[in-house]
Amino acid sequence: MPDLLMEGISKTYPNGVKALVDVNFEAKNGEIHGLLGENGAGKTTLMNVLYGTITKDAGTIYLNGKRVEIGSPSDALKLGVGMVHQHFMLIPAFTVAENVAAMESSAKDVTKKLDLNKVKEKIRSISQISGLEVDPDALVENLAVGQQQRVDIIKLLYRGANLLLLDEPTSVLNPLEIHHFFDVLRRFKQENKTVIFITHKLEEILEVCDRVTVLRKGRVVGTLDTKGVSIRELAVMMIGAGSEALLEYSAPSRQPEESSAALRVDNVVVLDWRGVKKVDGVSFEIHSGEIFGIAGVEGNGQAELVRAIAGIDLISEGRLYLDGKELKNSRKIVIKSGVGYIPDDRLKWGLCGNFSVAENMILGVDVESRFNTRFYLNYRPIKKMARELIARFKIVTPNENVPVKSLSGGNQQKVITAREISKEPRIIIAHEPTHGLDISATRYIHNLLLELRNQGKAVLLVSSDTDEILKLSDRIAVMSRGKIVGISRREEVNMERLGLMMGGVRATAE
Amino acid sequence: MESGQLQNKETEKPKGGTSIDFQKLAESVILVLIGFGISAVVIQAAGYSAATVISTLVQSSFGTPSGLSSTLWEATSLTMTGLAATIAFRAGLFNIGVEGQAYLGGFMGFLVGYYFSFPPVIEIPLVIVASALGGLLWAVVPAFLKAYRDVNEVVTTIMMNYIGSYLVSYLQTIYKSPYGNAAYTSQVNPSAQFTRLFPWGTVDTGIIVSILGLVVVYFVLWYTTIGYSIRVSGINPFAARYAGVNPKRMTLFVMLLSGSLAGIGGGLFTNASIIGHFDITTITGVGLNGITVSLVGQIHPIGTLLGALLVGAMVASTPFIEIATGMPPQLVQLITGIIVVAASVPGIILMVRTALNRWGRRKPKQAGSDR
Ligand SMILES: Nc1ncnc2c1ncn2[C@@H]1O[C@H](COP(=O)(O)OP(=O)(O)OP(=O)(O)O)[C@@H](O)[C@H]1O
Numbered sequence: 005m006p007d008l009l010m011e012g013i014s015k016t017y018p019n020g021v022k023a024l025v026d027v028n029f030e031a032k033n034g035e036i037h038g039l040l041g042e043n044g045a046g047k048t049t050l051m052n053v054l055y056g057t058i059t060k061d062a063g064t065i066y067l068n069g070k071r072v073e074i075g076s077p078s079d080a081l082k083l084g085v086g087m088v089h090q091h092f093m094l095i096p097a098f099t100v101a102e103n104v105a106a107m108e109s110s111a112k113d114v115t116k117k118l119d120l121n122k123v124k125e126k127i128r129s130i131s132q133i134s135g136l137e138v139d140p141d142a143l144v145e146n147l148a149v150g151q152q153q154r155v156d157i158i159k160l161l162y163r164g165a166n167l168l169l170l171d172e173p174t175s176v177l178n179p180l181e182i183h184h185f186f187d188v189l190r191r192f193k194q195e196n197k198t199v200i201f202i203t204h205k206l207e208e209i210l211e212v213c214d215r216v217t218v219l220r221k222g223r224v225v226g227t228l229d230t231k232g233v234s235i236r237e238l239a240v241m242m243i244g245a246g247s248e249a250l251l252e253y254s255a256p257s258r259q260p261e262e263s264s265a266a267l268r269v270d271n272v273v274v275l276d277w278r279g280v281k282k283v284d285g286v287s288f289e290i291h292s293g294e295i296f297g298i299a300g301v302e303g304n305g306q307a308e309l310v311r312a313i314a315g316i317d318l319i320s321e322g323r324l325y326l327d328g329k330e331l332k333n334s335r336k337i338v339i340k341s342g343v344g345y346i347p348d349d350r351l352k353w354g355l356c357g358n359f360s361v362a363e364n365m366i367l368g369v370d371v372e373s374r375f376n377t378r379f380y381l382n383y384r385p386i387k388k389m390a391r392e393l394i395a396r397f398k399i400v401t402p403n404e405n406v407p408v409k410s411l412s413g414g415n416q417q418k419v420i421t422a423r424e425i426s427k428e429p430r431i432i433i434a435h436e437p438t439h440g441l442d443i444s445a446t447r448y449i450h451n452l453l454l455e456l457r458n459q460g461k462a463v464l465l466v467s468s469d470t471d472e473i474l475k476l477s478d479r480i481a482v483m484s485r486g487k488i489v490g491i492s493r494r495e496e497v498n499m500e501r502l503g504l505m506m507g508g509v510r511a512t513a514e
Numbered sequence: 515m516e517s518g519q520l521q522n523k524e525t526e527k528p529k530g531g532t533s534i535d536f537q538k539l540a541e542s543v544i545l546v547l548i549g550f551g552i553s554a555v556v557i558q559a560a561g562y563s564a565a566t567v568i569s570t571l572v573q574s575s576f577g578t579p580s581g582l583s584s585t586l587w588e589a590t591s592l593t594m595t596g597l598a599a600t601i602a603f604r605a606g607l608f609n610i611g612v613e614g615q616a617y618l619g620g621f622m623g624f625l626v627g628y629y630f631s632f633p634p635v636i637e638i639p640l641v642i643v644a645s646a647l648g649g650l651l652w653a654v655v656p657a658f659l660k661a662y663r664d665v666n667e668v669v670t671t672i673m674m675n676y677i678g679s680y681l682v683s684y685l686q687t688i689y690k691s692p693y694g695n696a697a698y699t700s701q702v703n704p705s706a707q708f709t710r711l712f713p714w715g716t717v718d719t720g721i722i723v724s725i726l727g728l729v730v731v732y733f734v735l736w737y738t739t740i741g742y743s744i745r746v747s748g749i750n751p752f753a754a755r756y757a758g759v760n761p762k763r764m765t766l767f768v769m770l771l772s773g774s775l776a777g778i779g780g781g782l783f784t785n786a787s788i789i790g791h792f793d794i795t796t797i798t799g800v801g802l803n804g805i806t807v808s809l810v811g812q813i814h815p816i817g818t819l820l821g822a823l824l825v826g827a828m829v830a831s832t833p834f835i836e837i838a839t840g841m842p843p844q845l846v847q848l849i850t851g852i853i854v855v856a857a858s859v860p861g862i863i864l865m866v867r868t869a870l871n872r873w874g875r876r877k878p879k880q881a882g883s884d885r
């Protein structure tokens with residue numbers, strides 16, 4: 005008898021999307037079970053059903069042989085089922101311990117005095133057992149993404165969860181953190197906890213999972229042992245024949261045109277709200293027809309640098325030049341100058357979740373000149389453009405009128421990419437452009453970036469995925485603690501060297 | 515990571531950016547019915563007949579021409595102050611100051627009517643402009659403090675409400691009516707009053723102004739680039755910065771616009787056909803009820819009109835219920851209050867979510883035109 009059994013699960017969303025069709029899924033105690041599938045395959049939906057965040061239309065769930073009804077996350081937690089979402093559910097203004105305590109308290113114990121010291125004690129012991137190190141007194145808003153994720157997992161362990169549903173946990177982690185994270189997963193396994201692990205990285209599945217279930221368009225394709233399976237076989241299961249080609253490609257790097265720089269960043273300094281230098285005198289130039297990659301561990305000033313170039317964060321020292329002319333540090337002017345910008349945190353910066361797909365297609369677009377209007381917003385041409393972009397970029401959505409937050413994570417990313425490319429920009433800034441994308445969508449975006457480069461556009465690619473940087477960039481810079489620690493041509497570096505540059509600096513940072 | 519954003523909620527039916535949401539309407543209707551249900555229990559428990567109270571309520575607010583007319587009259591100024599609250603909410607601003615702004619707007623409307631006697635085609639627009647100015651003026655301080663010093667607008671507008679209340683209370687003694695010993699002012703020139711639409715009821719041409727206001731607010735929010743920016747700012751301030759919205763200018767614009775609308779709401783009240791003078795005791799609540807109206811209307815312009823009709827009906831029928839049943843006025847207010855509170859539940863949830871999305875965040879220094 006498997007310890008988790010989901011039988012005949014079906015789910016159709018109110019808008020008619022059949023997200024799950026008669027899905028059977030099982031997991032054993034003490035195993036790490038991978039869940040694989042393209043964007044929109046229904047992975048998140050299946051986990052949400054198990055966690056009680058959404059109601060299923062049909063099917064039954066058994067835990068340890070007993071049939072269970074899970075109507076809400078609190079039901080799930082009582083049964084020892086805990087989930088970490090693609091986006092964390094934490095209160096930024098609370099400390100770690102307060103966040104953990106907030107999760108536990110319910111209406112009936114509002115009268116009880118909260119003993120935070122006890123909570124902290126328990127957090128420390130959980131940290132020790134699981135290897136999830138975090139300071140219980142730290143404010144969540146001051147934590148890096150990787151640490152926030154730890155808090156989210158600790159919250160569940162605190163409630164005694166022993167079946168953990170992790171939705172794309174590694175997409176926010178850097179290689180070192182991923183390594184450590186896998187150790188944590190293996191410890192869970194030793195304690196006979198079950199982990200269901202969603203990822204788009206096939207190597208990760210092979211590295212850490214015992215078994216893997218593949219979903220395609222809401223149906224289960226199969227469940228297999230990862231022993232003896234190759235990446236190729238997994239890709240074929242996920243996408244179908246012909247997908248092998250997606251895995252291998254190399255785009256030869258190009259010598260940029262020796263013309264003057266399309267974008268020149270000159271000694272730029274950006275401060276955070278405390279006045280701490282997040283970007284500390286960064287200079288580089290990008291030529292037309294070149295992809296300039298910035299590698300680095302997330303949180304080393306890349307986000308601030310990119311936002312400053314895009315005109316969002318304030319540049320306190322230094323200048324930007326676009327085609328030799330100074331580019332003012334103003335978002336409006338940057339938009340008008342033909343700079344496309346794909347931000348990293350899509351639901352925070354790049355999209356308005358409640359707005360329709362069509363409305364999101366004009367976020368940060370110079371609507372007045374694009375649609376030749378001054379004040380009036382005519383939806384006809386906007387919806388028409390949205391439909392064209394949906395078709396051209398193969399965005400999976402029932403139509404252009406649904407709220408963008410109802411799209412799967414990968415399709416949300418495509419909305420942003422489509423919008424920014426539709427601006428026909430001179431320069432495109434792509435920050436983690438393939439975060440959460442499946443392999444075919446990733447390949448698609450990569451090809452787009454290469455195509456833009458070949459058209460003579462300047463591309464700034466900022467990614468914590470070193471692989472991605474190495475595949476696409478013509479020149480590579482490594483950023484660490486707010487500074488660029490080196491710029492080299494792609495041929496001159498490899499994974500190890502980049503890792504050393506990033507990792508070496510990391511060692512001194514701690 | 516965006517942790518305040520609520521995730522994985524099953525999403526509504528497909529809808530465009532602009533269409534009216536019938537699901538939300540149904541939600542509100544059901545809540546109103548629940549409100550009636552709870553009230554009925556309270557009425558019975560207090561020893562009165564729920565059937566009599568509810569039938570009197572409906573009858574006296576919608577059942578007779580004069581009743582309907584009073585409901586519409588009450589709804590006239592409430593729609594306007596409600597729209598003021600709605601447009602601010604939509605931008606993520608909590609303009610509690612609609613109350614004080616309505617006082618000042620009302621008083622300005624009175625002043626125009628007191629000093630000038632032009633033909634109505636000139637006088638009435640003048641009244642509207644002056645009221646708008648009065649309301650705008652009362653929003654200036656909170657608007658600038660919010661935009662340039664990030665001072666919470668809830669605190670400042672509440673303070674402005676107190677100052678406004680004392681100010682107009684004093685001013686109205688200067689224009690004190692020579693007749694009787696009442697504290698309120700003399701009457702305005704008749705040309706400055708809105709005229710009745712029907713001989714048998716109190717509703718006047720002010721309602722046309724309110725409907726126009728509604729159309730304008732609706733159009734601005736959904737069919738203009740600035741309205742788009744307002745809505746983005748309210749839902750996701752980060753995306754607003756991404757979109758190039760200058761948050762300072764946006765705050766100023768919306769607060770001042772909201773203040774102007776609230777001011778007009780005050781003017782519609784003071785210069786109404788059945789009022790025509792300024793009296794702080796009767797105008798009190800026109801703004802705060804507008805906030806309720808906006809919440810009942812789920813922060814949507816059309817919902818605001820429906821909310822104004824509901825609250826208007828409650829206000830208009832209160833005396834009739836008292837007469838018909840002999841209930842004490844406090845009890846009547848409790849009952850109408852229950853209905854209104856039930857209806858505002860979705861609006862309150864929306865408001866809290868907006869607040870969570872906006873408050874308690876550190877703001878990094880912003881670039882360019884934002885300085
Ligand atoms: N709240 C919702 N309302 C309507 N449709 C939804 C909603 N959430 C998801 N969907 C749709 O259901 C399908 C499955 O989505 P799901 O989020 O489960 O995919 P996923 O496998 O997790 O994809 P990704 O890898 O992109 O995260 C998609 O087509 C998506 O558009």
Ligand SMILES: [Mg+2]
Nearest residue numbers: 047048412413
């Ligand atoms: Mg997903």
